[in-house]
Amino acid sequence: MTNCIKIEDSYQGYSLDSFCIPKHYEDDLESVLIPYGVIHDRIERIAKDIFTDFGKEPLVAICVLKGGYKFYTDLIDKINSLNRNQGERSVPLSVDFIRLRSYQNDKSVGTIEVIGGDNMESVKGKNVLVVEDIIDTGRTMMKLLGLLEEFQPKCVKVASLLLKRQPASNGYIPEYCGFEIPDKFVVGYALDFNERFRDLHHICVVNNNGINKYKV
Numbered sequence: 001m002t003n004c005i006k007i008e009d010s011y012q013g014y015s016l017d018s019f020c021i022p023k024h025y026e027d028d029l030e031s032v033l034i035p036y037g038v039i040h041d042r043i044e045r046i047a048k049d050i051f052t053d054f055g056k057e058p059l060v061a062i063c064v065l066k067g068g069y070k071f072y073t074d075l076i077d078k079i080n081s082l083n084r085n086q087g088e089r090s091v092p093l094s095v096d097f098i099r100l101r102s103y104q105n106d107k108s109v110g111t112i113e114v115i116g117g118d119n120m121e122s123v124k125g126k127n128v129l130v131v132e133d134i135i136d137t138g139r140t141m142m143k144l145l146g147l148l149e150e151f152q153p154k155c156v157k158v159a160s161l162l163l164k165r166q167p168a169s170n171g172y173i174p175e176y177c178g179f180e181i182p183d184k185f186v187v188g189y190a191l192d193f194n195e196r197f198r199d200l201h202h203i204c205v206v207n208n209n210g211i212n213k214y215k216v
């Protein structure tokens with residue numbers, strides 16, 4: 001794994017009052033763990049690392065929906081910007097999407113459903129970058145990597161914005177990681193709790209009020 005910013009368990013985050021939080025979520029959050037601007041600056045560096053590592057060979061970038069969509073679009077934008085501006089070389093990119101789901105409330109239900117996505121035949125013989133919002137237990141990623149192997153890619157690397165210090169983790173570690181975070185349920189920047197909070201700008205810790213309000 002390349003450099004990953006470690007957020008310690010003792011870190012309390014920022015108070016909600018220091019940032020702009022939508023009215024509809026202001027009672028449902030404990031703190032701002034990672035502000036939007038910091039997310040962006042970190043993604044800029046991950047994009048640079050990927051651009052450096054993948055050379056000139058074509059890259060198939062797969063977005064893991066739904067949670068990965070914001071990280072994916074921001075990461076691809078930044079790689080494209082390097083492609084436009086680093087005169088001597090560029091990485092040809094193609095985009096693919098897959099949708100997997102396994103969470104209800106704040107728990108993995110254990111079975112990982114593949115709900116849809118592109119035909120993965122396109123990865124055969126190619127360098128593949130899987131782009132995910134969070135590795136928590138690691139189950140979703142192990143399932144996806146198993147599926148991809150059947151289509152014989154040349155190589156597969158994973159970029160995850162977040163890696164949770166989860167006691168029940170299967171030990172999976174991505175090649176590129178934005179932030180290693182404490183074992184708390186986080187929302188915002190497309191991460192959800194039962195489909196809520198994807199429209200929240202910053203990555204925040206949900207509080208008990210939010211959990212009770214939106215649990216099913």
Ligand SMILES: O=P(O)(O)OC[C@H]1O[C@H](OP(=O)(O)OP(=O)(O)O)[C@H](O)[C@@H]1O
Pocket residue numbers: 064065066067068100101102103108132133134135136137138139140141192
């Ligand atoms: O490491 P794990 O414990 O498997 O958890 C990580 C997965 O959980 C979330 O997906 P979710 O099933 O909530 O679907 P979503 O992306 O549509 O929110 C997240 O987007 C990851 O894909």
Ligand code: HPA
Pocket residue numbers: 067103134136184185186187191192193
């Ligand atoms: O902490 C989390 N937040 C949102 N979605 C998730 N999926 C796994 N862990 C999380």
